[in-house]
Amino acid sequence: MNSISFIGRRLLQIVPVLIGISLVSFFLIMMIPGDPVRMVLGPRATEEAVTAMRQEWGLDRPIWAQYLSYIGNTLTGDLGQSLKFRIPVLDLVLQYLPRTLFLVAYVLVIALPATILMAVIAARNEGRWPDQLIRVISILGMTIPVFWLGVLFARYFGVKLGWFPVSGYGDGFVEHLHHLFLPAVSTSLWLAPLLTRNLRAALIEQTEADYVAASRAKGLPEGYIFRRHILRNSVLPTLNLLGVMIAFLIGGSVVVEIVYAVPGLGALMVGSVLGRDYFVIQGLTLVYAIATVAITLAIDIFTAAIDPRTSE
Amino acid sequence: MTDLASTASVHPAAPRFRHGTIEAALGAALLLAWLIAAVGAGVFAPYDPNALDLVAMLAPPDGVHWFGTDHLGRDVFSRVIYGARIDIWMGFAGVIAPLVVGVTVGLIAGYFGGLTDTILMRILDITVAFPFFILVIAIVGVLGPGLVNYIIALALVAWVAYARLVRAEVLVVKRLEYVQAARALGFSDFVIILRHVLPNVLGSITIYAWTDAVMVILAGASLGFLGLGAQPPTAEWGVMIADGQPYVLQAWWICLFPGIAMVTLSLGFILVSDGLSRRLRVSS
Numbered sequence: 271m272n273s274i275s276f277i278g279r280r281l282l283q284i285v286p287v288l289i290g291i292s293l294v295s296f297f298l299i300m301m302i303p304g305d306p307v308r309m310v311l312g313p314r315a316t317e318e319a320v321t322a323m324r325q326e327w328g329l330d331r332p333i334w335a336q337y338l339s340y341i342g343n344t345l346t347g348d349l350g351q352s353l354k355f356r357i358p359v360l361d362l363v364l365q366y367l368p369r370t371l372f373l374v375a376y377v378l379v380i381a382l383p384a385t386i387l388m389a390v391i392a393a394r395n396e397g398r399w400p401d402q403l404i405r406v407i408s409i410l411g412m413t414i415p416v417f418w419l420g421v422l423f424a425r426y427f428g429v430k431l432g433w434f435p436v437s438g439y440g441d442g443f444v445e446h447l448h449h450l451f452l453p454a455v456s457t458s459l460w461l462a463p464l465l466t467r468n469l470r471a472a473l474i475e476q477t478e479a480d481y482v483a484a485s486r487a488k489g490l491p492e493g494y495i496f497r498r499h500i501l502r503n504s505v506l507p508t509l510n511l512l513g514v515m516i517a518f519l520i521g522g523s524v525v526v527e528i529v530y531a532v533p534g535l536g537a538l539m540v541g542s543v544l545g546r547d548y549f550v551i552q553g554l555t556l557v558y559a560i561a562t563v564a565i566t567l568a569i570d571i572f573t574a575a576i577d578p579r580t581s582e
Numbered sequence: 583m584t585d586l587a588s589t590a591s592v593h594p595a596a597p598r599f600r601h602g603t604i605e606a607a608l609g610a611a612l613l614l615a616w617l618i619a620a621v622g623a624g625v626f627a628p629y630d631p632n633a634l635d636l637v638a639m640l641a642p643p644d645g646v647h648w649f650g651t652d653h654l655g656r657d658v659f660s661r662v663i664y665g666a667r668i669d670i671w672m673g674f675a676g677v678i679a680p681l682v683v684g685v686t687v688g689l690i691a692g693y694f695g696g697l698t699d700t701i702l703m704r705i706l707d708i709t710v711a712f713p714f715f716i717l718v719i720a721i722v723g724v725l726g727p728g729l730v731n732y733i734i735a736l737a738l739v740a741w742v743a744y745a746r747l748v749r750a751e752v753l754v755v756k757r758l759e760y761v762q763a764a765r766a767l768g769f770s771d772f773v774i775i776l777r778h779v780l781p782n783v784l785g786s787i788t789i790y791a792w793t794d795a796v797m798v799i800l801a802g803a804s805l806g807f808l809g810l811g812a813q814p815p816t817a818e819w820g821v822m823i824a825d826g827q828p829y830v831l832q833a834w835w836i837c838l839f840p841g842i843a844m845v846t847l848s849l850g851f852i853l854v855s856d857g858l859s860r861r862l863r864v865s866s
Contacts, residue, residue, distance in 0.1 A: 290708030301724045409856070413848035415800055417807045418823050418841035425830040521715030525804045539716065540808050543723030555720040559712045 276574050284563060291563070295556040296340050299548055306548060310353060349553035354545050359553035362538065367557075369439050370527070370534035372446055374519055376454040377461060384458065385465040392466070393473035394496065404466065411463030416522065420456045420529035427452060437531030453530045457522060461515060468511050472504040479503075506577055513569035517562045602860030609853025616847050620666035627660035631817040640833040650835035652825060658836055661817040662843050668818040669799055669847065672729060676798035677791050679737035684744025685787065689775050691745065692752025699749075706742050714739060715801060719810065727810040729818075732802055743794070744787055751783040789862070792855035796848045803844060819844050 302309060307323050324330050328339060343349070349359035392404040428436035440449040476482065477500055485495045524536030531537070535554060542550035619626055628648075635655030643650040649658035691702040709717075721735035722728075755761060756779065764774050805811030806820030814821055819840035826836025 286704060287707050287711050290704065291711055294708060294712070298720055298724055301721070303725065409849070409852055410845075413796065413845045413852060415803055415820075415823075415841060415844050417804055417820070418837065418844065421823060421827050421830055421837055422834075422841075425834075429831055517713045518715075521713035524715060524719065525808065528808055539719060539723075540810070543719060543727075543810060546723075548724070551720050551723045555712065555716060558716045562713055563711050 273574055277571055280567060280570055284567060287563060288560070291556065291559045292341055292344065293337070295552050295559070296337050298552055298555060302548065309546065310548075344556070349556070350549035352542075352547055352550050354542070354547045354550070359550050362550060363535065363553060363557050366533060366535045366538045369532055370520070370523055370536060372439075373450050373453055373457075373523055373527070373532065373534060374516070376447070376450050377457045377519060377523075378516075380454055381458040381462040381465065384462045385469060388462070388466045389469035389473060390496075390501070392470045393477065396474055396477075401470075404470075408463035408466050411460055414460065416456055416460055417525045417529050419459065420453070420526055423452050423456055424530060439532055439534075450530075450532065453526045453532055456529075457519070457526050460522070461519060465508070465511065465515060469504060469508045472507045473500060476500040476503045506573055509569060509573060509576075513566050516565050520558060520561065602857035604857070605853045606857025606861065609850045609855075609857060612846055612850030613854065616666050616670060616843075616850065619663050620670050623663045623667055627657075627663040629657035629660040631661045631664040632656065632815050640829060640836075642833070643835055649839045650833065652822075652833070652836045653829055658822075658839055661822055662819070662839050664817040665819045665822060665840060665843065666847070668729075668812055668816060669803065669844070672732070672802040672812075672818075673795040673799040673847075673851070675733050676736045676740075676802060677795050679733050680740035680794075681744050681787065681791060683737050684741035685748050685780075685783070687741060688745040688748025688783075689752060689779060692749035693756060693771065693775055693779060702745070703749075706745055709739060709742050712739070715804075718801065719805070719808075722805065722810050727805075727813065729802070729812050732805055732811055736798060740794070740798070743790060747786055747790060748783045751786060752779055755779050755782045785862075789855055789859050792851050792858070795851045799844070799848060799851075 299306065305320075307320050307327070307329065308315060311319055311323060328336055347360050349363070351357070352359055352362055355362060388404050388408075392401045395401045424436045427433050434452050435449050436452070438449055440446050482495060482499060485499060486492075523534065524539060526532070527534045527536040528540055535558075538550065539554050541547070542554065633656065635651065635657075637655065638647065638651050639655045640653055641647055641651040641655070647657050647659065649662060651657055652661070687702055687706075691699040717739050718732070718735045721738060722731050725731040725734065761774060761778050764778055769777075802811055803818065803820030803823075806818045807824045809824065812818035812821050814825065822840040823837050826833065826840075830837050
């Protein structure tokens, strides 16, 4: 009962955020310097053509009317036409989306076990050399530009050694795994250090908690206390951080997709920006934001399910 | 830029050895070295960063060209040195712009509270609903590629972290007795914020700003690499790596050196930030 009302409350809170998101993506198009119609039609367009397109796009109507029809269209899944591909933006997004999702899942499968392993080793050896070593690794991981590493990896492991394909997505699950291995590893190399730093801090904070001292006083073995209490209590803060990081990951996938020529949403985004395909930019921005909100919501609900205290 | 230098030189000279001092000093030394390189690029760089030498295309590193030359025969060493100007400027402007916006929003929201606070925090919620890099690309995409538009995009997107930090601190500070006293004495809100609240929140935002600089530089270089940031032939490190990408098998040096430059500059910022926050944690 309590958890249902919590979910209801969270859903209600999301409504204004969704309205805000729609406003931002609507006004994004308004930020185009100059006249978007002339931009699309080119400088030599006749006055009639400009007026016709202005009417077709509804730009002759007041702003609020334009916004309302934008909302109406969006709710029915109409995100406009791509100026370059001449197909609906939604179709384009659905076509590119699975590759990015696959990549993000792949990264998590690689980065999460590595993170947990490194953070546990570091926390259990706080201040000693394994902790220092992991700290150095994680600082280095944060400073190395992913695209630079990607370029070097693609040429060395891909072209020189020929171990991995350096572009595309492949056919079938095994081929996907093979094609996306280098992109996923390059991304994990900056994600895992960030997560490790935070999980390590959470673990050490728990180590100093009163209940740990109480468990020790009862004579429980250290390993048991660590597994049963400390690790469990560190899951929640890390889970919340993971929600934030997934949003970051979605953004970070853009660069990796370009380096390894993976035809995903990020590559589509950059292509649209370079080709001034405004409705695709607008639609993608909206889709990315809704995905982020959905992930945050899912993690909140999951957190509340694990730990009922957070829903109070 | 002078600001970077002065902040950097303050911390190594701490009176007593404390946790994080060595880190902060090492970071400051790295930053100082890059700053000197950037300011004195005209002196240190042996060649014009954009001078073409079509006879010496893709020449490997040697005594004449320390870091080799690129596909147009430009000296990679000179371009890396001149690139420091662009990337440090980018880090500086890219931190200051969102910092000013965020601090202002945070001060106003935290100090006045009520409806003002609610509205500003709703705007914040909406901004964080977008993945950071995506919104930056979208704004740059709409305004047009380029460094200045990148800074504008950062001012619109990256202010949220500063606003949150500052607002949280202001909520604490405004209950302190001397702030209450200043209010009772009839000082205007503006004076109270500027003279009494702002100095109290500067510490925590400074530490964050050092880490933020790393993100700003990495994201900016990524944009340069994607063709959305600094535009060729500008000697910006991300642009240089993109230039070298097609030749990386036969001429690895074009890509390698700008990347090492980025790692060492970012390392400087992270070490200073880490060192400072460790020292604060130990001393508090």
